[in-house]
Amino acid sequence: MAKGRGSARKVSCEDCFFSRNLLCALPDDEPCATFRPAHPDGLRPPRQLRFQFRQERRTQAVWAFPTAQEQAALHT
Numbered sequence: 001m002a003k004g005r006g007s008a009r010k011v012s013c014e015d016c017f018f019s020r021n022l023l024c025a026l027p028d029d030e031p032c033a034t035f036r037p038a039h040p041d042g043l044r045p046p047r048q049l050r051f052q053f054r055q056e057r058r059t060q061a062v063w064a065f066p067t068a069q070e071q072a073a074l075h076t
Ligand code: SF4
Pocket: 012, 013, 014, 016, 017, 018, 019, 024, 025, 026, 028, 029, 030, 031, 032, 033, 034, 035, 036
């Protein structure tokens, strides 16, 4: 699962895919917003959130007023 921003570790341009493949044209040695981790499989897109289907919605209310017949049965 993808980690949140709170657990972000310090990255450097040496760890960047673009730097390792001589594709970076930026003059600074500071990591920029296009940083992508260098991986043996190459450039990979960021992991997508998992899609989860909702359970089927309830078709009946959890609680309903008693019918007139049920009220009559209660008070007779
Ligand atoms: S793309 Fe950004 S993070 Fe990657 S090497 Fe270049 S400056 Fe650094």
